Amino acid sequence: MSVSVPFNQSSQQGNELDYIHHTISNGQVAGDQTFSKKCQSLLEDTLGVQKALITTSCTHALEMAAILLNIQLNEEVIIPAFTFVSTANAFVLHGARPVFCDIRPDTLNLDESKLESLITKQTRAIVVVHYAGVSCEMDKILDIANYHGISVVEDNAHGLFGKYRGRWLGTFGCLATQSFHETKNITCGEGGALLINNEKFIERAEIIREKGTNRTRFFRGQVDKYSWVDKGSSYVMSDILAAFLYGQMEKWQEIQKKREKTWERYDKELADWAEQNGVKRPVVPEHCDQPYHMYYLLMPSGEHRSKFIAQLKDRGVMAVFHYLPLNSSNFALQMAEKGWQKFECPITENVSNRIVRLPFYADLSEDDQNRVIDSIKNKI
Numbered sequence: 001m002s003v004s005v006p007f008n009q010s011s012q013q014g015n016e017l018d019y020i021h022h023t024i025s026n027g028q029v030a031g032d033q034t035f036s037k038k039c040q041s042l043l044e045d046t047l048g049v050q051k052a053l054i055t056t057s058c059t060h061a062l063e064m065a066a067i068l069l070n071i072q073l074n075e076e077v078i079i080p081a082f083t084f085v086s087t088a089n090a091f092v093l094h095g096a097r098p099v100f101c102d103i104r105p106d107t108l109n110l111d112e113s114k115l116e117s118l119i120t121k122q123t124r125a126i127v128v129v130h131y132a133g134v135s136c137e138m139d140k141i142l143d144i145a146n147y148h149g150i151s152v153v154e155d156n157a158h159g160l161f162g163k164y165r166g167r168w169l170g171t172f173g174c175l176a177t178q179s180f181h182e183t184k185n186i187t188c189g190e191g192g193a194l195l196i197n198n199e200k201f202i203e204r205a206e207i208i209r210e211k212g213t214n215r216t217r218f219f220r221g222q223v224d225k226y227s228w229v230d231k232g233s234s235y236v237m238s239d240i241l242a243a244f245l246y247g248q249m250e251k252w253q254e255i256q257k258k259r260e261k262t263w264e265r266y267d268k269e270l271a272d273w274a275e276q277n278g279v280k281r282p283v284v285p286e287h288c289d290q291p292y293h294m295y296y297l298l299m300p301s302g303e304h305r306s307k308f309i310a311q312l313k314d315r316g317v318m319a320v321f322h323y324l325p326l327n328s329s330n331f332a333l334q335m336a337e338k339g340w341q342k343f344e345c346p347i348t349e350n351v352s353n354r355i356v357r358l359p360f361y362a363d364l365s366e367d368d369q370n371r372v373i374d375s376i377k378n379k380i
Ligand SMILES: Cc1ncc(COP(=O)(O)O)c(C=O)c1O
Pocket: 057, 058, 059, 060, 083, 084, 086, 087, 129, 155, 157, 158, 178, 179, 180, 181, 190, 191, 192
């Protein structure tokens, strides 16, 4: 059967196409033009971060974080085993060894109670991922990190406009990263941002993002020519994409409202069914305001999950699984033969096997959502 309810669908939420037209007709198609600056200001003003830099992806913003933290060969970076490869790769590219921390069975976030046992003299950073935009336990994590003098980076790919104890996600780490990939709440297809919460990183971040040159200072008229001054790469987003992104960003409250309604409806409509079938729904602690990034279910077993996905597919509904454990990935096992430590992460393995994500996007209609819900209720 052809897919009638996709897992994700991109949409126009406001003036995206007008803004693209505007940027092309004004000849502002390279980076750091009007719309990039508008996106950055909106992030800075809304979240209260010291500096936001729009980048080509969240992966690249994470790479910038690795360079900014001066991660050296064989230094250790603690990350959750249940995350996207970029959380690890960005640091591995710069010589780090990933130390995989298992996750909590409730929020599926890095288990802060395991952190102390993973910290060594080589530990340089803890990279937290707010899974589904539900915050990690930041008080405890920051206490531990501060005690040991370790940096905290937030991979906030899922968490834009989420809060922990009333404070925006992305404002806790010295650095935080955002994704605007097509599956995210606010998107331009491919894109990201680096959020900077410590002034000492700002100037170097501008240089790293501009191929290791002081071009940004040159554009501000602070130097009369620009030259090679540091390591760097090409992490600047084209203003064509930034124009699309700003069209979405300025509608963020409306987008969030739509997503909240969809999320709450899934949760309410599936509550009894989940209870009766041994299926777990997402846990959102009271002190976390989630940004409604995804709706997932934890099936009783991997077998149940495969059957569930196949049954929904038969009814034209695309449900998908999520991260495979990084600690037992081919690459980590290969590197273990070359000296990387091995890590057991049983909760990650278990969750990775059982999780399923339901279709979720800003313009998911009530009819299509009903189709998902009905397909689930009739078929397990
Ligand atoms: C937690 C996490 N970090 C990083 C990324 C990478 O984001 P991007 O595709 O913008 O590089 C993703 C991708 O979805 C992700 O889920």
